[in-house]
Amino acid sequence: MNPEALVELSLTEAADAFRRGEVSATQLLEAALLRIRRAAPSTNAVIRLDESQARLAAHVADSARGTGAALGPLAGVPLMHKDMFDREGRISTAGSVIWRDRIARRTATVLKRLDAAGALDLGTLHMAEFAQNATGHNRHLGDCRNPWNPDHVTGGSSSGSGAAVAARMVWGALGSDTGGSVRLPAAMCGVSGLKPTHGRVPRTGAMPLSFSTDTVGVLARTARDLARLLEVIAGQDPTDPASSAQPVPSCEAALDGDLRGMRIGVLEPGFVDGAEEEVLRAFLPALDALRARGATLVPVAPAIMPAVMAYTALVSRSEAAMIHAQWMRERPGDYGGALAARIYAGYAVPASLYAEALARRGGVLREFCRQAFAGADLLLAPTLRVRVPTRAETDADADPANWGRLMALSVNTRPFNYLGLPVASVPCGFDARGLPVGMQVIGRPFAEAKVLRAADAFQRETDWHMQAPPAF
């Protein structure tokens, strides 16, 4: 297979081809490097390329396969990750000046698990400064640029993860999601992304932003890819007391394409009703694709949403403010202006309201599930209410008047971090300018297998996830 064909494989296809001996890890790596050389300059998606270490790891993987050694589920597949996961002895910048020289003293649990599964770590990817914007703007690194059109944002904060997977530089990438940071770049770059249930994936060694709402997620081409990645990184970790003891199901084995008997609720007030016409032009036909697989679609309007939205606005703001307080006092000029302002507003949230938002979180979740899932197994909503914006029209550092447009991007994604629910975003079409549109599939706590089953069934019925940016 030539390099152009190799990079068009999905992650699971590449891993399975390696396992069957149809391709070597070295061939996969060289194909990735070729594409990175072509696509990295125009997207600015790559921060660090560990080429020599990856070559060595590929050689080891090829040798191991030759000896008949047991192979992990990601054996031989090069991956790159958002630059915020510790690897001992390596710098992870978190997209910031403040962490520019910070050398990790441990390796993140998720990286250890990917290593154990045989994945090759090829380096790190662009991200919004300290994982805190929805676009991929970054004053220090330069903006990450959308592979479909470099004038447009990639989505953030896992900007490089979205761009690199879309441009076929790697087959999958880790991201993090505190308010939409996996789902937004997945939607805006036209790839698939998964934010797992709160606690499902350990966070040890991942840069903290909001202890209550941070999750580590994954981006890749297909729902099947997400399932395989999740099975590798999920599960309780003794070094992360917040990680859940819930058993990790075999998500990939549950992908059968059959949605008969499944009821899927469409979140209408706000989520759909507030969406732009071009978003709906992609989203509404997607419902027919799910019906074609046997699902029944029903409207859902949880009355508890205003409380969810109000409390959502308090938690991550307050926690991010706490984490950054010392630097905000001592070196505020080392932050981008929009980020500094966002953190700054967190200091104005009264402690009693922050505590209320946390103390009522369980009750709000119970009520949301009672209202939303009473007649539905899963929920659907557009990932964004608006089309993918340009970099200029959401650059609040260049013009503070863009602030409102910037902050509104994550309005459909943020609530599910407060609720702690698992959500996938999958491509469901394109707008008139050729930019991708994404759709969220939302499940009950720990229902990742069902979320991915619906996402996979949708992808068997459509080919939006197979579309590649034409520039590369």
Place this chain on the structure above:
Amino acid sequence: MPDSALALQMADMIRRWHGIAPPSACAPQALAELEAVIAALAELDGTVPFDCEAAQFEAALLECREP
């Protein structure tokens, strides 16, 4: 809106409690955004019939799994 009386009060409070000055030209916008949050919370007042229990979220996640 960005220089509303409330935003100025919040800036003063932040300076006193945290020793942090408005860091950038966007700071007034960021504070003004909280006015909408305050309004949303005011509308909720008395409509959220939940007890406050600090440790219940993880328990709720388990309770709300699929039946």
